[in-house]
Amino acid sequence: MTSYFVRRFLLILPTFIGVTILVFTLTRLVPGGPIERMLNEAALAGAEGSTTISAGIDGRGGSVLSDEQIEQLKRYYGFDKPVILSYFDWLGKVFTLDLGTSTRYTEPVWETIKSRLPISIFYGVATLILTYGVCIPLGIVKAIKHKTAFDNVSSALVFFGYAIPSYVVGIACLTLFAANLEWFPLSGFVSDDFDDLSTIGKALDILDHAALPLVAYLAGSFAVTTMLMKNSLMDNLAADYVRTAIAKGMAFRRAVFAHACRNSLIPLATSFGNTITLVITGSFLIEKIFNIDGFGLLGFESLVERDYPVVMGILVISSLLFLIGNILSDICVAFVDPRVKFGSGGSNQ
Amino acid sequence: MSVLNLNPQTIKQLKRFRSIKRGYWSAILLAVLLALCLVAELLVNSRALMVSYEGELYFPTYTAMNPGSTFGLEYAYETNYRELREKFEGEDEGNWVLMPPVPYNAFENDLRIGSYPPAAPSFEDQHYLGTDTTGRDIVARLVYGFRIAIAFSGLLLTFNYVAGIIIGCAMGYFGGAFDLLFQRVIEIWSNIPFLYVIMIVASVVVPSFLTLVIVMAALGWMQLTWNMRTSTYKEKGREYVSAAQALGAGNVRIIGSHILPNTIAVIVTFVPFSIASGITFLTALDYLGFGLPPPTPSWGELLSQGTNQLQAPWIVTSVVVAMVIVLLMVTYVGEAIREAFDPKQFTYYE
Numbered sequence: 001m002t003s004y005f006v007r008r009f010l011l012i013l014p015t016f017i018g019v020t021i022l023v024f025t026l027t028r029l030v031p032g033g034p035i036e037r038m039l040n041e042a043a044l045a046g047a048e049g050s051t052t053i054s055a056g057i058d059g060r061g062g063s064v065l066s067d068e069q070i071e072q073l074k075r076y077y078g079f080d081k082p083v084i085l086s087y088f089d090w091l092g093k094v095f096t097l098d099l100g101t102s103t104r105y106t107e108p109v110w111e112t113i114k115s116r117l118p119i120s121i122f123y124g125v126a127t128l129i130l131t132y133g134v135c136i137p138l139g140i141v142k143a144i145k146h147k148t149a150f151d152n153v154s155s156a157l158v159f160f161g162y163a164i165p166s167y168v169v170g171i172a173c174l175t176l177f178a179a180n181l182e183w184f185p186l187s188g189f190v191s192d193d194f195d196d197l198s199t200i201g202k203a204l205d206i207l208d209h210a211a212l213p214l215v216a217y218l219a220g221s222f223a224v225t226t227m228l229m230k231n232s233l234m235d236n237l238a239a240d241y242v243r244t245a246i247a248k249g250m251a252f253r254r255a256v257f258a259h260a261c262r263n264s265l266i267p268l269a270t271s272f273g274n275t276i277t278l279v280i281t282g283s284f285l286i287e288k289i290f291n292i293d294g295f296g297l298l299g300f301e302s303l304v305e306r307d308y309p310v311v312m313g314i315l316v317i318s319s320l321l322f323l324i325g326n327i328l329s330d331i332c333v334a335f336v337d338p339r340v341k342f343g344s345g346g347s348n349q
Numbered sequence: 350m351s352v353l354n355l356n357p358q359t360i361k362q363l364k365r366f367r368s369i370k371r372g373y374w375s376a377i378l379l380a381v382l383l384a385l386c387l388v389a390e391l392l393v394n395s396r397a398l399m400v401s402y403e404g405e406l407y408f409p410t411y412t413a414m415n416p417g418s419t420f421g422l423e424y425a426y427e428t429n430y431r432e433l434r435e436k437f438e439g440e441d442e443g444n445w446v447l448m449p450p451v452p453y454n455a456f457e458n459d460l461r462i463g464s465y466p467p468a469a470p471s472f473e474d475q476h477y478l479g480t481d482t483t484g485r486d487i488v489a490r491l492v493y494g495f496r497i498a499i500a501f502s503g504l505l506l507t508f509n510y511v512a513g514i515i516i517g518c519a520m521g522y523f524g525g526a527f528d529l530l531f532q533r534v535i536e537i538w539s540n541i542p543f544l545y546v547i548m549i550v551a552s553v554v555v556p557s558f559l560t561l562v563i564v565m566a567a568l569g570w571m572q573l574t575w576n577m578r579t580s581t582y583k584e585k586g587r588e589y590v591s592a593a594q595a596l597g598a599g600n601v602r603i604i605g606s607h608i609l610p611n612t613i614a615v616i617v618t619f620v621p622f623s624i625a626s627g628i629t630f631l632t633a634l635d636y637l638g639f640g641l642p643p644p645t646p647s648w649g650e651l652l653s654q655g656t657n658q659l660q661a662p663w664i665v666t667s668v669v670v671a672m673v674i675v676l677l678m679v680t681y682v683g684e685a686i687r688e689a690f691d692p693k694q695f696t697y698y699e
């Protein structure tokens with residue numbers, strides 16, 4: 001078991017290098033990188049009043065920047081070296097926790113990312129609590145009241161949430177409740193006058209802004225978690241040990257809560273690690289829809305602006321979290337289910 | 350049934366599928382929708398279905414373009430059939446134009462004097478769901494966008510299935526070093542942040558239809574591969590495989606004609622859900638602006654227009670309703686197929 005987890009941790013490194021080298025190479029091969037963008041900006045700034053917009057075309061003569069300056073820029077961004085060398089330069093810096101400098105904000109990538117973290121963590125933790133807080137009780141009730149009116153009605157809702165992706169739910173909520181009915185604000189994390197509000201006012205303001213995004217986030221995991229809980233509880237209720245407990249004369253209610261429930265939580269534990277990942281990385285889509293200044297929106301914006309140091313920085317953090325989240329899931333499973341032995345069959349998912 | 354020579358097991362599964370009413374009707378409705386989509390040019394098009402001009406009949410839908418001069422107009426570019434219809438109606442000389450139910454295509458900007466797009470739904474203008482921010486008809490964008498999304502999902506599905514079935518079967522059947530190698534590959538591959546990497550790739554190379562399919566298939570083949578590996582592995586231990594081996598059947602024959610038919614449940618069950626996730630994914634990418642390049646009609650692009658133009662609620666409403674209907678139906682079909690192939694009965698006590 002220990003050797004299994006050691007192996008899993010060791011596997012993080014090759015996976016991490018594989019993912020980053022792939023993306024790093026891609027970002028180097030393309031036109032439209034930071035140098036081209038700077039050249040264009042410089043050309044536009046220099047072209048005011050004159051007509052030398054041809055600067056970028058031949059790169060010489062009309063260009064506002066001299067060859068020397070371009071070389072300097074290239075050296076600055078590490079574009080003067082072959083891809084593989086500058087990759088290892090970059091990787092070396094990552095190991096010393098230096099993610100480079102954002103080409104858009106001209107501040108360290110880590111600072112940019114750090115400033116977005118609190119918002120993403122807020123949404124992540126709230127989603128986590130809501131998901132487990134709603135889905136587990138709902139799953140239990142649905143299992144006990146299988147095939148009753150309550151089960152059927154809530155199944156319809158669950159099925160809806162299962163078929164419709166969360167971003168569509170988000171967009172629908174935004175259009176209906178924020179734009180048309182004007183019950184909730186359209187976007188953002190807090191209001192403009194946030195600093196002037198009282199403590200309670202601040203809390204209400206955050207809640208007001210968070211309500212719709214949280215519905216969308218919840219829609220993403222609601223159906224799967226609820227059904228997982230319901231189905232695994234029903235499997236357990238049909239198992240021999242529950243039959244034995246009831247045959248002994250134990251109350252049904254007690255058989256459910258004392259015996260079946262704990263075992264039914266095991267499948268939920270497998271997805272716990274991935275939820276942790278979501279805590280930090282959020283969702284590109286939902287953050288973009290509600291214009292929440294979190295991690296996902298940062299990733300999206302830096303892609304659009306071709307701010308590759310930030311793109312790579314986010315990739316580093318999200319893939320590391322993803323890898324750790326998967327291992328965390330395994331640890332959770334081993335924790336709630338003492339029977340689980342990893343690594344013996346070699347066929348774990 | 351006897352013509353198709355189905356085995357009793359398949360007939361039973363088909364019967365079970367038909368007994369699940371909402372799944373069965375969704376399947377029929379989806380099939381009708383798909384068929385209509387194939388001939389979308391006859392239903393949603395700026396070209397006329399039929400033109401009768403001076404005693405001669407023209408069917409311009411699938412032919413080369415007819416210049417305006419064909420119908421006695423002054424210009425040599427493609428005939429504007431909507432104007433032609435109005436002209437003929439005004440002249441009353443026995444010439445007529447039969448337009449499709451929605452007389453717009455997905456690319457033309459129907460700009461009108463005195464109003465700015467987006468225009469609200471209007472039966473008078475035959476923009477039944479209104480127009481988008483550049484004056485294109487939303488029905489047309491929806492229909493052609495749906496056709497592209499379905500084709501996209503279908504192609505993606507084919508790529509994923511070819512890779513998944515071949516690699517998965519080989520992993521389960523041969524086992525050993527090959528299995529171990531691909532287990533590691535899958536482990537590494539599934540740790541890539543899927544959406545983000547696709548976005549990065551799409552921001553780097555402006556994707557065409559085919560490159561987008563290939564990129565997505567390259568990152569999405571693992572799920573089915575893994576399931577195929579597991580079920581092939583299970584089947585391999587059964588007696589009929591040993592029997593076939595004893596009779597001297599080759600590996601390809603054993604996998605192809607013995608194991609594969611027995612794993613069909615896994616393959617079929619996944620189809621509807623793969624289609625749904627293909628549509629969802631393409632729409633999400635288009636919404637973020639990293640999908641198919643404009644002016645390709647797409648649901649995601651409409652969604653992004655709609656969320657930027659919230660004062661024009663008909664844009665968002667149309668797309669959301671269309672997506673909900675299609676995805677619900679696909680999922681109903683998926684549930685019914687799963688139920689038919691793998692009926693699960695619970696017994697419990699009270």
